[in-house]
Amino acid sequence: MNNESEICFAAEPTLGKLAKWLRILGFDTSYEPGFSTKKTMDSGRKNRILLTRTERVRDGKLPQEFIFITPNIPFEQLREVIDTLGIIYTDTRPFSRCIRCNTRIQPVDKESVRGNVPDFIWQTRDIFQICGRCRRIYWPGSHTERSHDIIMRLFDRYDNR
Ligand SMILES: [Zn+2]
Structure with missing residues (x-):
């Protein structure tokens, strides 16, 4: 993966937990629970990869890059994004971004x-x-202790492949 270009996402309202996890990993992820799919798509036009579960988005011809999220479980959704883009641990900057509002x-x-x-x-x-x-x-630990374990579990899988 190209480390020079920063990956940005726009997550649909149904993907709140996934958005939170991407922020924990340090990725710029726009997420507005009140936004329609259309509005999320519009917010994604600035080089953001749209994360969607909407079938008509998947089946339509979109001008922007998107990932159709299949799993229901947030951890599996995260794994799908990581896998699709070939993200490795060194591409992430865990705990560098506010999980509430996406700011560094x-x-x-x-x-x-x-x-x-x-x-x-x-x-x-x-x-x-x-x-x-x-x-x-x-502060160290404020993102919850569990987050670190989950990140390790997420990337161990790829390290051992
Ligand atoms: Zn904030």
Whole structure:
């Protein structure tokens, strides 16, 4: 895969969990739960790969690149995207993006987040990051411990192939 070009996605409203996972992996993924398929397609015109479960999109002639998502289970959906595009672990930047609003998160001074994170967390962590858009604060482990395991499971499969 070409590491120079960044892969961007536009996910349909039915693919919220998949969108969240792609953001966890660091991919720029637009996702608006209120958008129609048509509107999601329009939002995808700026070089985003449309992720769709709509059969008429699959069967129609689309000017933009798309992946028709077959599985129902989010983990399998993620695997389908990774497999289709040949994405490997080094193409990802896990935990670099806000899972709520898709913005890249930035390092933030520990002192400045005091009172905005649980006291226990503030006392036990030294590294914090913040989303410049929605102000959500992240720290190592805040994306949930399970995420890391799932990412490893996702890519082990490809490493061993
Ligand atoms: Zn955010």
